[in-house]
Structure formats: structure tokens, C-alpha cells
Amino acid sequence: AERILSGVQPTGSLHLGNYLGAIRQWVDFQNKEQTDEEGNVVPVENFFCVVDLHAITMPHDPMELQESTLSSAALYLAAGIDPVKSKVFIQSHVPAHSELTWLLNCITPMNWLERMIQFKEKSKKQGESVGVGLLDYPVLMAADIILYQSTKVPVGEDQRQHLEITRDIVRRFNDLFCKGNKYKKRCKAAGVASRPVFIEPNPIIMKEGARVMSLTDGTNKMSKSDANDNSRINVLDPPETIRNKIKRCKTDDIQGIEWDNPERPEAKNLLNIYSAVQPDRTKEDIIEEVKDLTWGDFKPLLADAIINHLEPIQNRYHEIREDKDRLNEILKEGADAANTVAKQTLFNTKVAMGFVTPD
């Protein structure tokens, strides 16, 4: 069986990068039958969480956290996550995430965390006041993935290093604790199977749209932490805002529009976006349409394409937010299902590490 798990941090509003790089892939996964090498259909369980514990690793506003957490969950659903096929839950509703993080902390070498690119970048901004949680961020993410014995993790390109460290932690844990006769004895006494407790997950990174770049600098990724809101399109931006942001976005002064010229990062990014929001069109078809246009002619086409693609998602989002009881019910069902799986993994972890487990 396959287990799919992924999540987005509820910090501010979700942008096109989160949607094209991650959430849309989750929807594709959910709706596609998965087969093994012999072509047999394999059962899949999908878990999508709103990672609120990750969102407090940078200074945060409590009121905003509440709003962003619910709005992120509603956006998952609005984008096409179906609660019948997938479990949607809030990370902090499953205490095992915090508990497993502690256990993993104690076997994760400090220097693995100190060399993480995201830590280096984000800690620079905070200077002396940088919290321990920011350093520990990748361990919490490893716990998220490991708890569900996830085999596949659909994410954007920027999460590759986090997936690598997760795999390193998995191997280290299995190697330290899940071998030999004494391990078998502990498992037998506790009534669990004596196989390696953790499974190595594979990152699933989509090629097109894996990296959506900033609208104000085609060499930087689109990001929630950019102080300039004009650098990104938020999934919930109204049409007028989208038109304005596209009108102002950075371009270049070269004639004609090309896709694959490394000297033209903005052109590449805007075409990637244009194509990603029109998934039924081929690359050739798009190039044929835009190659001789000026930026002034292309920008309104791009803005309209984004607006058309986001409109149905925005409409569904508002419907979902209005029905508070239904949203709470979905999140409760998700948390119940997640807790069941997560508790079992945590139990097996404790047995492997030698804790006295309650009868």
C-alpha cells in the first residue's frame, strides 16, 4: 500500500507557488489510481495536514495563526482535496507529532540541522533571538512523514533537502534500534512485528511549476516571507489585485517572448505560470500564441488566465468557510484517522527504543 502525506504551513495566505508546487499535485495523486510494477492497483491512503506547529518557528501573531490554519484547511478542500478519499487534519490535533519529534531529536546529530539551507537563511534574518524550534524544524517535519509510514511526499523543489534529512533519520533510527535478537524479544513482549519501524519516504517533485518564482525577481522563489505582497499571487487575491500585480511585475526589455532562455528568468517564470494555469494546453501551442507579443500585450492574457483558473477555487473556498460545522467535522474525522495511525507508529518507536510501554 502507498501512504501519501504532505502539508503547508499556515503562515499568511497561500500563494501560487504553494498551489502549483504542492496542493495541485496532491489533488492529482488523490484522483489517480496507483499501480505496482505488475500493473496491479495498490490501495492508497492520503493524509494532508496543516502544519501549524511549524508555523510558530518564526515569530507569529496568535489571531493570525488561527485564521490562517482554518483558511489553509478550507483551501485544500476548495482546491479539490476530497475528504472521502483523503484525510485532512491540523498537525497540533495529533499530539504524536510533538512526541515523536522529541524522540528523534535525541538521535539527530546537531550538525545535520546546522547545515540546512532554510535554517541558515531564516536564522540570519532573526539574529540573536532565533528560537531552538527553527533549528529543530526539519526533525518535526521528519516526524510528520514518519508517523504515517509515508511512502511518497509530494512537495515543491525547495523541500528536497528536508526529505533527504528525513531519509537519513529513518536509516539511523532503524540501524540503531531495529536489529538483533534483543530487538526481537522486545517486540515479542510488546506484541508488535519485529521489522524496521520506519519507512524511507520518496519525494515527489513536479517538474512544471516545481519552482514558482517571485514576480519582482525571477531568480528568487515566490515566498510567503517576502515583505512585498506584489512579489506573489495569493490564491485568494481578488481579480483586480491579480491584474495589478501582473501589470507591475518585473519583465525585461528584449523583443518577443521566449521560454527557455537562461538569460531571461522572468520570461521563463511568467510562461511557466501561464502554462500551469492552463493545464490542457501544450507548450508548443502556447509558444505559438505568445512568441511575437510585447509584454504589454501578454500581461493581460496572463492575468486573465490566472483569474479564470483561480475563480472556481475561490468560490468553493467561500462556501466552505461559511459552513463552519462541516469544516470542523472534516477536520475532526481527519484528526481521528491520523491519531489512530500515528499512535501505532509512536508505540512501535517506543518499543524499539526500550521504553516501558503501558499494557
Ligand code: TYM
Ligand atoms: P511551505 O509551507 O513553505 O510550502 C508548502 C508547499 O509549497 C511548496 N512551495 C513552492 N512550490 C513551488 N514554488 C514555490 N515558490 C513554492 N513555495 C512553496 C513547498 O515546496 C511545499 O511543498 N516544510 C514544509 C511544510 C511541511 C511538510 C511536512 C511538507 C511540514 N511537514 C511534511 C511535506 C511533508 C514547508 O515549509 O512548506
